[in-house]
Amino acid sequence: xxxxxxxxxxxxxLIDAGIKIINESGEDSLSxxxxxxxxxVSHAAPYAHFNSKEELIDAIKSxxxxxxxxxxxxxxxxxxxxxxxxxxxxxxxxxxxxxxPDYFVFLFGKQNITAHLQMNxxxxxxxxxxxxxxxMYKRYLEEMGLEKSFEEQEIDLIKIWAMxxxxxxxxxxxxxxxxxxxxxxxxxxxx
Amino acid sequence: xxxxxxxxxxxxxLIDAGIKIINESGEDSLSxxxxxxxxxVSHAAPYAHFNSKEELIDAIKSxxxxxxxxxxxxxxxxxxxxxxxxxxxxxxxxxxxxxxPDYFVFLFGKQNITAHLQMNxxxxxxxxxxxxxxxMYKRYLEEMGLEKSFEEQEIDLIKIWAMxxxxxxxxxxxxxxxxxxxxxxxxxxxx
DNA sequence: TCACTAACTTGACAATGTAAAGATACCTTC
DNA sequence: GAAGGTATCTTTACATTGTCAAGTTAGTGA
Numbered sequence: 001x002x003x004x005x006x007x008x009x010x011x012x013x014l015i016d017a018g019i020k021i022i023n024e025s026g027e028d029s030l031s032x033x034x035x036x037x038x039x040x041v042s043h044a045a046p047y048a049h050f051n052s053k054e055e056l057i058d059a060i061k062s063x064x065x066x067x068x069x070x071x072x073x074x075x076x077x078x079x080x081x082x083x084x085x086x087x088x089x090x091x092x093x094x095x096x097x098x099x100x101p102d103y104f105v106f107l108f109g110k111q112n113i114t115a116h117l118q119m120n121x122x123x124x125x126x127x128x129x130x131x132x133x134x135x136m137y138k139r140y141l142e143e144m145g146l147e148k149s150f151e152e153q154e155i156d157l158i159k160i161w162a163m164x165x166x167x168x169x170x171x172x173x174x175x176x177x178x179x180x181x182x183x184x185x186x187x188x189x190x191x
Numbered sequence: 192x193x194x195x196x197x198x199x200x201x202x203x204x205l206i207d208a209g210i211k212i213i214n215e216s217g218e219d220s221l222s223x224x225x226x227x228x229x230x231x232v233s234h235a236a237p238y239a240h241f242n243s244k245e246e247l248i249d250a251i252k253s254x255x256x257x258x259x260x261x262x263x264x265x266x267x268x269x270x271x272x273x274x275x276x277x278x279x280x281x282x283x284x285x286x287x288x289x290x291x292p293d294y295f296v297f298l299f300g301k302q303n304i305t306a307h308l309q310m311n312x313x314x315x316x317x318x319x320x321x322x323x324x325x326x327m328y329k330r331y332l333e334e335m336g337l338e339k340s341f342e343e344q345e346i347d348l349i350k351i352w353a354m355x356x357x358x359x360x361x362x363x364x365x366x367x368x369x370x371x372x373x374x375x376x377x378x379x380x381x382x
Numbered sequence: 383t384c385a386c387t388a389a390c391t392t393g394a395c396a397a398t399g400t401a402a403a404g405a406t407a408c409c410t411t412c
Numbered sequence: 413g414a415a416g417g418t419a420t421c422t423t424t425a426c427a428t429t430g431t432c433a434a435g436t437t438a439g440t441g442a
Contacts, residue, residue, distance in 0.1 A: 166357025
């Protein structure tokens with residue numbers, strides 16, 4: 001299978017090679033031809049699995065997001081209460097992206113984000129990490145015996161997400177120097 | 192001057208053409224050759240004013256940032272107290288970027304950000320909007336008669352900035368639908 | 383008037399995304 | 413097991429792009 005005409009699992013190999021290139025030299029230097037070369041196939045081979053460079057990039061993004069989700073879910077499952085879970089999510093969020101800032105730029109930098117932070121009640125077609133946060137937040141309200149309107153919930157969620165995402169954004173900017181401990185953010189996230 | 196060999200002020204014309212292209216069809220479709228064509232000069236003409244495509248893009252960024260700063264300073268000068276000024280900044284921040292989301296992606300999307308959100312005491316080589324916020328924040332502490340340590344100040348500033356920047360980030364994401372009023376964010380930004 | 387230099391053009395080249403046409407190997411169906 | 417179909421991969425080709433090198437033009441100062 002190694003040196004046969006057919007690769008075996010080229011699709012995943014292309015994704016892995018793409019991630020490798022991004023980690024080594026950034027998204028800008030990622031080209032379809034390099035990815036193909038990395039997999040020892042011809043430069044047009046990727047077109048059997050992706051219709052465009054953008055499709056490959058989207059596949060990589062969803063691969064990285066899966067990786068991110070695993071860490072988030074692990075963090076959430078380690079604590080008993082929803083309140084702690086939300087704090088743990090924020091911490092994991094910052095840890096994940098300050099560990100590899102390239103992923104932040106890669107995931108959220110360009111405009112073609114498949115992430116949808118929709119606030120509507122059905123979770124359909126939503127950004128997985130945000131779905132998780134919403135679930136934890138709902139549980140938090142229940143555990144605390146709180147009743148809030150949809151609008152109030154929306155504001156809370158945006159506040160939490162904006163705070164954490166904004167911090168990650170700052171932390172991932174080049175040249176930023178603070179004495180802030182990004183891995184242990186202020187815990188009073190919930191207002 | 193119109194059809195002469197020398198353009199007159201090609202440098203600024205290139206920047207304007209770049210902004211136009213970004214507004215019309217996004218940063219991805221911005222090429223040096225298109226910018227040159229837009230100015231009716233040969234494809235290599237830009238190299239008399241910029242050493243690379245990146246340098247042109249940086250120039251465009253600083254142009255857009257100037258525009259942004261004008262609005263921020265106007266907003267700040269319209270209110271008497273520093274507290275109101277900070278809130279006005281947040282509102283202007285969100286208004287500016289929800290008015291033209293492309294600028295947000297363009298300014299903060301890629302990694303080569305010249306913006307430096309440095310927390311050190313000297314404002315040297317700092318991101319102008321952030322310098323303004325720090326000045327307002329300092330004035331706020333004075334007006335309120337508050338005394339805070341450098342670390343506490345740092346945390347406050349990061350919180351404010353992260354909140355506003357995070358909100359703008361969410362607002363500029365494609366496909367986001369909320370009932371949140373981005374132009375009138377929650378005013379309890381200061382903890 | 384005469385260099386000198388900044389601004390611009392022309393021509394070239396390598397890297398890249400992508401399409402079209404052909405080659406190869408696997409898989410199903412008889 | 414043969415035949416045909418199809419997914420996978422290669423080869424070739426082309427337009428776009430960033431960038432460089434060499435030449436051209438025009439304004440500037442001595």
